[in-house]
Amino acid sequence: MQALNRPHPKRQKREDYRKAHKAEAQTELPKKKFYRQRAHANPFSDHQLTYPASPDLMKWAEYYPAYAAPEEEGKESIGRQRLTRNITVADIGCGFGGLLVALAPRLPDELLLGLEIRMQVTEFVQDRISALRAQNPGTSLYQNIACVRANTMKFLPNFFHKAQLSKIFLCFPDPHFKARKHKARIVSTTLNSEYAFVLREGGIMYTITDVEDLHKWMVSHFEAHESFERVSEEEVENDKCVEVMRMETEEGKKVERNKGEKFVALFRRKAEPPWPGEEGSGEGL
Numbered sequence: 001m002q003a004l005n006r007p008h009p010k011r012q013k014r015e016d017y018r019k020a021h022k023a024e025a026q027t028e029l030p031k032k033k034f035y036r037q038r039a040h041a042n043p044f045s046d047h048q049l050t051y052p053a054s055p056d057l058m059k060w061a062e063y064y065p066a067y068a069a070p071e072e073e074g075k076e077s078i079g080r081q082r083l084t085r086n087i088t089v090a091d092i093g094c095g096f097g098g099l100l101v102a103l104a105p106r107l108p109d110e111l112l113l114g115l116e117i118r119m120q121v122t123e124f125v126q127d128r129i130s131a132l133r134a135q136n137p138g139t140s141l142y143q144n145i146a147c148v149r150a151n152t153m154k155f156l157p158n159f160f161h162k163a164q165l166s167k168i169f170l171c172f173p174d175p176h177f178k179a180r181k182h183k184a185r186i187v188s189t190t191l192n193s194e195y196a197f198v199l200r201e202g203g204i205m206y207t208i209t210d211v212e213d214l215h216k217w218m219v220s221h222f223e224a225h226e227s228f229e230r231v232s233e234e235e236v237e238n239d240k241c242v243e244v245m246r247m248e249t250e251e252g253k254k255v256e257r258n259k260g261e262k263f264v265a266l267f268r269r270k271a272e273p274p275w276p277g278e279e280g281s282g283e284g285l
Contacts, residue, residue, distance in 0.1 A: 026127075026130075026131050026134065027131055027134040027135045028131060029128060029131050029132070030124055030127040030128055030131065032096065032124065035120045035121060035123060035124035035127075036120065049149060049150065049151055049155070050149075051150060051155045051158045051159070052158050052159065053158065054158065055157075055158065055159055055160055055161050055164075058159060060082075060083050060087070060146075061082070061083060063113075063146035063147075063148065064083055064111060064143065064144070064146055065143075066140060066143035066144075067083045067084050067085060067111065067143070067144070068082075068083060068084075069082040069083055069084050083111070085111060086111065086161075086164055087111040087112070087113045087160070087164070087165070088110050088111060088112075088164065088165055088166045088167070089103070089107065089110050089111070089112040089113070089165065089166065089167045089168075089169075090112075090113050090114075090115060090160070090165055090167070090168050090169070090198075091112065091113070091114045091115070091168075091169045091171070092115050092152050092156075092168060092169065092170055092173075092186065093115070093116060093117070093152075093170065093171070093173055093174075093186065094114030094115060094116050094125060094147060094171075095116065095121065095171070095172075095249065095250055095251065096121060096124055096125060096128070096250050097114055097124070097125035097128050097129070097145075097147060098248050098249045098250045098252075098253070099114075099169060099171055099244065099245060099248055099249045100112055100114045100125070100129075100145045100147065101128070101129075101132065101142070101145070101248075102244045102248035103145075103241065103244055103248075104141070104142050104144055104145045105141060106240065106241075106244065107144070107241075108140065108144065110144060110166070111144050111145075111146075112144060112145045112146075113145075113146055113147070113148065113159075114145070114146070114147040114148075115147070115148060115149075115150040115152050115159070116147060116148075116149060116150070117149065117150065117151050117152075118149075119149060122147055122148070122149040125147035126146075126147050129142055129145055129146065129147065152186075153184075153186065153191060156194050156195075156198060157194060157197060157198065160198040161198070162197055162198065163197075163198070163199065163200040163201070163203075164198055164200070165198050165199050165200065165203055166199075166200055166202075166203045166204070167203060167204050167206065167241065168195055168198075168199060168203070168204075168205050168206065169206045169241075169245060170186055170187065170205070170206065170207045170208075170218070171206075171207075171208050171245055171249050171251065171252070172208060172209055172210065172249060172251035172252065172255075173185070173186040173187070173209065173214070174186070175209065175211040175213070175214040177213075182217075185214070185217065187207070187217065187218045187221050187222070188221060189221060189224070189225065192221060192222060192225045192227070192228065193225070193227070196225065196227035196228065196269060199269040200269065201269055201270070201271045201272070202268060202269060202271075203268070203269040204231065204239075204266055204267070204268055204269070205222065205228065205266065205267040205268075205269070206241065206242070206245055206264075206266055207222075207264070207265050207266070207267070208245050208246065208249075208252070208262055208263065208264045209262070209263055210251075210255045210260045210261060210262055210263070211263075212261070212263055215263035215265065218265060219265050222265070222267040223267075226270075227269060227270055228267040228268065228269060228270060229267065229268050229270055230265065230266070230267055230268075231265075231266035231267060231268050235266070236264060236265075236266050239266065242264060242266070245264070246262055246264065
C-alpha cells in the first residue's frame, strides 16, 4: 500500500526540480520538460483559483518589486500594495511567456502582465522571469513583466479597472473546433464586452491564430461589437508589436517551423457614445 501512495518517479523528479530552482534563486532559465501539463484547460471547470475581490486588493508589489510604491504613514493599506505605475498591457493565455519576454525591453515604460490558467505553465513563466531578473542585476530589464494564474473568462474585471489597459494580446488561443465547444472560445459577444470594459479608448486588441476558421470567428465577433473597429492593414504592418507577436511566441515559432500561415487582426477600442440627453445639453444655458 505504501508503494501505491508514492508519486510517479517522473512526477517526483519534476517536483524536486521546481523546488530546487526556486530555493536557489537560479540565474539559469527553467527547463520546460519539468513543467509539463496538458495543452489546454477547461475554462468552465473549478480550478480552485485565488483572485482578488477587486483590482485594488491585488498585491501587485509581490510581482513587480521594482515598482512598489513606498507605504504612506498613517494610512491603512487594507492588504493592498500599490505600484508607482499601473499595468497597461495584458497577454491573455500567455503560455510559456515568449511574448512577455520579447516585449519587456521593447516596452520599457509599460507594465505587462501574463494571465495563464494552467498551474505548472504559470509557474514556469514566473521562474523564467525570476531567472531573467537575476541575470540582469542592477538593471530594470524584465522588472516590468509578471505572470499570474487566472481564468480570464471568469475573472478579468477582478484584476483590472475600467479603461486601465492600452493593449490586450490573444495569441494562438484554443480553437475549440467542435461547434458545441465554441462557447469556450476566448472571443465571444460577452467576453468582448469585458475586453471593452478594461481597455481605454484607442486601446488595441491584438489577435493571431494559425486557424483560419477561428480568425474569421474573431473578426466577425469584434466587428459586430459596437465598442470595436478593425485597424487598417497599413497600421497593422507599422505596429512594432505585431512582428513580435508573429515571431516570438512559442506557438508562433512552431507554426513558422511547420511553414504554416498566421492570421493577424487588430481592433481599436472606440470612444464611448454620449448618454441620451447629454448631446447638446449645454446649448442655450
